[in-house]
Each structure stands twice: as C-alpha cells, then as structure tokens.
Amino acid sequence: MWRPRADNGPMPLLRPASAPPPRYRSLEVAEVEPVAERAVSIAFDVAADDLADYLRYAAGQYVTLDLTIEGERVRQSYSLWTPPARARAERRLRIAVAEVAGGRMSPWLVSHVCAGDRIRVLPPRGEFTYAAQPGPARHVVIAGGSGITPVLAIMAEVLDADPATEVDLVLANRTRGSSVLRAEVTALAKESGGRLRVTDVLSREVSPGARHGRIDEELLDELVGTGCDTVAGWWLCGPEGLLALAEAWLSERGVRPDRVHRERFTTTGPVDPRPPVDTPR
Secondary structure, eight states: OOOOOTTOOOOOOOOOOOOOOOBOEEEEEEEEEEEETTEEEEEEEOOSGGGGGGGOOOTTOEEEEEEEETTEEEEEEEEBOSOHHHHHHHTEEEEEEEOOTTOSSHHHHHHHOOTTOEEEEOOOBOSOOOOOOSSOOEEEEEEEGGGHHHHHHHHHHHHHHOTTOEEEEEEEESOSTTOTTHHHHHHHHHHTTTSEEEEEEESSOOOTTSEESOOOHHHHHHHHOTTGGGOSEEEEEEOHHHHHHHHHHHHHTTOOGGGEEEEEOOTTOSOOOSOOBOOOO
16 A cells, blocks of 8 residues: 655655557457248357457356448447356357347358357456355246346356256247247257256247246246246346336336346347447458
8 A cells, every 4th residue: 555755745646557548459250040930040160279359258257349331330249158167168259149130240140150260259247147146046037028138157167156056037039939049948948958948938939838928927926036036146138128128027026126137139139338449350
C-alpha cells in the first residue's frame, strides 16, 4: 500500500492494472457439420501454442466473428457449445449457427463456409457462466431455439460436478428437424444415465414424445414447478418472449434472483459489451 512520504510531499497516484483489450486472430475452420435444418456446427483449429487464450474459457461463453460479406464488414457473436475440457482435448472451438431470415452473417456461414477457410475471431468472453459447486444439486434449464448452444456446455459441466446432480431441460423449438444440436442433447442425456431429463416442446409439429404448443406457465408448473425452492440454479437462454415468461413465472414463485442465470438471444447473438482491438488480418 502507498503511504504519505515522511516530508508530506505528493503521494503517488495508484492506477489499477487493466487487462489488455481482446484482439481478433485469424483462425482456420477445421470442420463444418450440419446440426439441424439450416444450421451448422463450425469448429476452429486452435492447436497452435500462441492460440492458448482461446482454450481458456468457461462453459457458457461466446466468441465474436469478424467477416466482410459482399463488401460489408459484419461482426456477430456465437456461443461455444462444447465444455472447456472437450475443447482442450480436441484443440478446437465449436460454435453452432442457425440461419436467421434476413440475417447478415448467419446465412453466409450456413451456406458458404468450408473447412480451410479463415475467419477473424475474438477470444471467448461473456458472463453467462457456471461455477462448479461441491455436492449434489438440481438445476433447471429453459431454452429455446439456438439458445441451447451455451447451455449445452453448461449442462455438461453441471452434470460432471457431482455424480448425484440432476438437470431438467425444457427445450422449445418449431419442429424436431429445426432443433439445433438435438443429437448432442440426446448423447449427453444418455451419458448422464438418466440424470438429464429432457422435455421437447414443439410449436409447429406434432411428434411422439414431445409436447405440442408453446412453453407457458401451466407447462412449467407441471414439468418443473415442484420444489422450486430447492433448485440450485435456473438457466434461461433463448428469445426475449420466452425469457420474459420464465422470469415472471420464477418471480411469482419467490425464486431467489441470485439463482437465476439468463442469456438473451437476438438475431445478432449475445451482446458484445466491450469494443475489440483490430489486428492485421
């Protein structure tokens, strides 16, 4: 700690150290795989030692892409869907992109990006993250559309934290075919040995094993309304309407705000709060 000098001269001013601003790096696309109708998973190769920052992330964070499309510079954020341990083992970052009608970046990524392409990407960031807690717990996830992307990584981390932890997922989509990363959800549920319970809610399709319609208060009462006060974490991710409904439902039941975690998805993805620093391509 700085102290006044004995002669009562000027006291040095302390300035808190600040982290350097994030910088874009050019990453090579290693894989492009379909994960739903008009949706793909894109894997970036981050095996080089000087790309280690890209592997130091928390489940739930996102990366921001920088592209020039038809002469227009476009920046957009996409969540990482694999847990950090898997990313480190594979030395790859994986995002999921669902085409948005009228979007500037998502249609190009879904239709044109190929393995071997290079895209400028910021290191991971974001506050919608999970910090492991000791002991068994119950978590509830309410997600819609591409909102499954960050919570898929979070659910994997939650289930790995304790062998007795359980997760209930209420997942809204238009149809089964449009359900982004649904095969990965199925694989995680199987791997969990029944500790991940999934309810699909489809608004535009009647399908065996799924609820038809939209998520509403009555459905939440039926599926996850019992024992609300014992749930360690509520994870909400998706469009504004779904989150507003879920937040109002939780508030009416007196759920503590510190147990509710939310990430709103818009046509431009998660919010990117800090401006990045440009670096040469």
